[in-house]
Amino acid sequence: MIETLESFPRVRLGHLPTPLERCDRLSEALGGPRIWIKRDDCTGLAAGGNKTRKLEYLLGRAVAEGHRTVVTYGAVQSNHARQTAAACARLGLRCELLLTRSVPRSDELYETSGNVLLDGLLGARVRIVDDADEIAGALAEIGPAYEIPPGGSNEIGTLGYVNAAVELAAQAERVPVRFDRIVVAASTAGTTAGLCVGAALAGLDARVEAIAVYEPADRTRARVDELVAATSRLLGVDPPEGGREVHGDWLGPGYGIATDEMAEAVRLLARTEGILLDPVYTGKAAAGLLGLVRSGRLPVDGDVLFWHTGGMPGLFVHPDAFTG
Numbered sequence: 001m002i003e004t005l006e007s008f009p010r011v012r013l014g015h016l017p018t019p020l021e022r023c024d025r026l027s028e029a030l031g032g033p034r035i036w037i038k039r040d041d042c043t044g045l046a047a048g049g050n051k052t053r054k055l056e057y058l059l060g061r062a063v064a065e066g067h068r069t070v071v072t073y074g075a076v077q078s079n080h081a082r083q084t085a086a087a088c089a090r091l092g093l094r095c096e097l098l099l100t101r102s103v104p105r106s107d108e109l110y111e112t113s114g115n116v117l118l119d120g121l122l123g124a125r126v127r128i129v130d131d132a133d134e135i136a137g138a139l140a141e142i143g144p145a146y147e148i149p150p151g152g153s154n155e156i157g158t159l160g161y162v163n164a165a166v167e168l169a170a171q172a173e174r175v176p177v178r179f180d181r182i183v184v185a186a187s188t189a190g191t192t193a194g195l196c197v198g199a200a201l202a203g204l205d206a207r208v209e210a211i212a213v214y215e216p217a218d219r220t221r222a223r224v225d226e227l228v229a230a231t232s233r234l235l236g237v238d239p240p241e242g243g244r245e246v247h248g249d250w251l252g253p254g255y256g257i258a259t260d261e262m263a264e265a266v267r268l269l270a271r272t273e274g275i276l277l278d279p280v281y282t283g284k285a286a287a288g289l290l291g292l293v294r295s296g297r298l299p300v301d302g303d304v305l306f307w308h309t310g311g312m313p314g315l316f317v318h319p320d321a322f323t324g
């Protein structure tokens with residue numbers, strides 16, 4: 001089935017494989033399982049992140065179909081939008097970003113710094129659209145384009161994480177290490193779904209512990225299940241049924257809103273490993289990792305992989321969460 005994966009059009013954008021590292025000081029600080037980290041913050045494309053892998057397949061298809069313009073969607077501080085802008089710059093495609101104020105903030109820092117600053121620098125056209133009419137108007141103005149859904153999460157983008165699981169399986173065999181669990185942030189769910197499908201194909205029996213950071217657990221679980229089914233159909237394999245859990249305990253008041261647990265986790269990773277997380281995704285996922293360890297829900301003698309999905313530019317629009 002890995003041969004099937006290779007039959008999909010793909011453009012190379014990432015520095016792959018990304019490093020797999022042991023976090024000895026973090027493991028010691030937690031006194032729990034051996035923690036490892038998969039550095040998809042180091043995919044190499046304009047500050048890195050998980051969207052690079054999805055875009056290899058999405059833009060592979062766009063280029064194969066002869067498109068010259070790409071349009072995608074996200075929050076004002078979308079990492080997906082920033083990565084899409086960078087990938088389009090690299091491929092010489094016009095990039096149109098339709099961004100929505102989906103986080104309850106409209107201060108100047110939030111609307112001008114971090115990812116949205118980089119979008120413009122990377123040559124994308126940014127439009128802030130707040131309702132269906134504005135979106136329809138913008139699409140009419142843009143004209144024919146290859147449309148990528150929010151987060152790059154359809155079955156094509158998800159192939160990037162099927163491939164990532166195959167990549168991890170090869171690295172794990174080389175070390176060697178057998179992962180009991182993979183902890184990862186989930187919003188539009190393509191990352192989680194791809195890892196679930198890919199783990200089954202590659203014979204990794206690590207359970208995926210997805211930490212919901214966008215919508216509550218039930219909605220996130222439904223997105224994961226739907227994408228697992230659609231991606232398995234695309235690959236012509238049976239959808240894996242178990243092997244995953246979606247946790248809603250670390251979302252806090254909502255998407256993009258800082259929590260104390262997030263800030264603690266961001267600080268801990270920074271000070272034990274010199275690794276920077278982000279306030280919206282990986283910080284909450286790492287809060288989930290800490291919470292699962294502390295409540296005895298991860299095997300104390302096991303090997304647990306934390307999948308870093310990037311997002312660092314988001315730190316700069318949440319200075320209040322990290323002062324003091």
Ligand SMILES: *Cc1c(COP(=O)(O)O)cnc(C)c1O
Pocket residue numbers: 049050051079080151153185186187188189190191192278281282309310311312
């Ligand atoms: C988009 C994103 C995620 C979530 O990935 P999904 O595939 O949308 O679930 C996690 N971390 C970062 C930094 C992201 O930008």
